[in-house]
Amino acid sequence: MRVVAVLNQKGGSGKTTIATNLACGVQRRGYRVALVDADPQKTASEWAARGDDTPPTYEATKDLETNVPALSGSFDVVVIDGAPRMTELATSAVKVADLILIPVQPSGADIWAAEDILDIIEARQKVAGGPDAAFVVSRAVAQTNLAATIRGALESYGVRVLDTRTGHRVAYPEALGAGLSVLDTSGKAAEEIESLTTEVIDLLTNSNE
Ligand SMILES: Nc1ncnc2c1ncn2[C@@H]1O[C@H](COP(=O)(O)OP(=O)(O)OP(=O)(O)O)[C@@H](O)[C@H]1O
Ligand SMILES: [Mg+2]
Numbered sequence: 378m379r380v381v382a383v384l385n386q387k388g389g390s391g392k393t394t395i396a397t398n399l400a401c402g403v404q405r406r407g408y409r410v411a412l413v414d415a416d417p418q419k420t421a422s423e424w425a426a427r428g429d430d431t432p433p434t435y436e437a438t439k440d441l442e443t444n445v446p447a448l449s450g451s452f453d454v455v456v457i458d459g460a461p462r463m464t465e466l467a468t469s470a471v472k473v474a475d476l477i478l479i480p481v482q483p484s485g486a487d488i489w490a491a492e493d494i495l496d497i498i499e500a501r502q503k504v505a506g507g508p509d510a511a512f513v514v515s516r517a518v519a520q521t522n523l524a525a526t527i528r529g530a531l532e533s534y535g536v537r538v539l540d541t542r543t544g545h546r547v548a549y550p551e552a553l554g555a556g557l558s559v560l561d562t563s564g565k566a567a568e569e570i571e572s573l574t575t576e577v578i579d580l581l582t583n584s585n586e
Contacts (some may be wrong), residue, residue, distance in 0.1 A: 378449040381456050382474035382504025382508075387490040388461035391480035391515030393420045394549050395573070396458035399478075402574030403557035408453040413437050413445060415470060415556070416460040420553075432456075441469040447586040454581070467494070472500045474508045476580055478539075480515040481531065483523040488530055495534060509580060514542035537547045541573040 383396040396412065404410040405482055411509070414421040414438040425434035437457070438444055448455055457470045471477060481487050498510045512531045518526040524542075531538045543549065548566035554560045559566035 378446075378452055379454050380445060380474045381454065381475070381476045381478060381577060381581065382459060382470040383457065383480065384467055384470060384494050385479050385481065385491055386460075386467070386493055387481075388466065388485055390482055390487060390490075391513075391543060392416075392461075393424070394401070394459050394543065394553060395478060395480050395513060395515065396456050397421055397424050397431075397553065398549075398558045398560070398570045399573060399577060400454075400456040401430070401560055402570050403454050403456070403578065404430075404432050405560060406574065409451065410454045410456065411435060411448050413441070413450040413455055413457045415441065415457055415464075415466045418460070421458040424553055426556070427554075431556060437466055439465070439527070441466055442473055445473040468497060471497050471508065472505075474541050476577070477508050477510040477556045478513050479510060479536075480513045480543075482516045483514060483518075483521070483527040485530075488527070491534075495536065509537075511537040511539050511580065513539045516545045517542045517551035518545045525568055538575070539576050541569060541576050543569050543573075 383392045400410050400412045410432040412432050419559040445562055459467055481491050528538050546557045546566045548554040548562050559570050
């Protein structure tokens with residue numbers, strides 16, 4: 378079983394959007410996927426309750442470090458949707474994850490805000506040799522200077538930047554509100570999530586068991 382945690386204490390950075398769509402994307406590739414909602418606001422749980430094809434979704438308990446590994450008999454991939462604010466749950470999520478995705482909107486303030494989670498990941502990597510981490514540019518507006526320069530700004534942290542980004546598209550909030558993924562729609566957002574799914578599966582299968 379592989380575990381992907383979508384973390385960034387910056388509120389509204391796109392964690393739930395990426396976690397829910399990625400979980401559906403991986404599920405559609407034939408993997409058994411669970412979504413773990415680590416946010417007290419419970420957005421992912423509400424999303425899951427609204428949809429028909431949503432992956433099994435669990436509200437995280439304090440004991441993530443016991444409860445996530447316990448899913449390994451039933452699921453191939455677990456996606457954890459993190460909370461705004463660096464709660465204890467986020468620290469536990471870093472411990473149980475193989476890969477951390479850090480959604481960042483293209484703005485200086487959003488990039489700086491990611492430094493807290495990077496510190497936690499680095500501290501864990503020093504003692505445990507993992508997890509792997511990658512930035513995902515979220516809500517990019519095409520043809521803006523910020524969208525063009527963000528890759529360089531993120532790469533300066535020495536962390537991988539995924540090739541896939543999500544563009545600023547109305548399909549995302551529409552799907553989130555309806556218990557759907559953007560894969561249920563056609564168009565650019567669906568292409569983005571297909572591409573994200575491929576990139577993440579590649580990273581998960583290439584990192585050590
Ligand atoms: N690519 C996008 N295009 C347009 N809207 C988006 C995009 N990504 C996210 N949003 C919208 O922005 C808002 C915040 O996104 P989301 O809930 O995914 O962020 P979050 O990091 O989970 O927030 P929180 O920290 O509150 O949990 C939501 O209304 C969502 O629908
Ligand atoms: Mg959220």
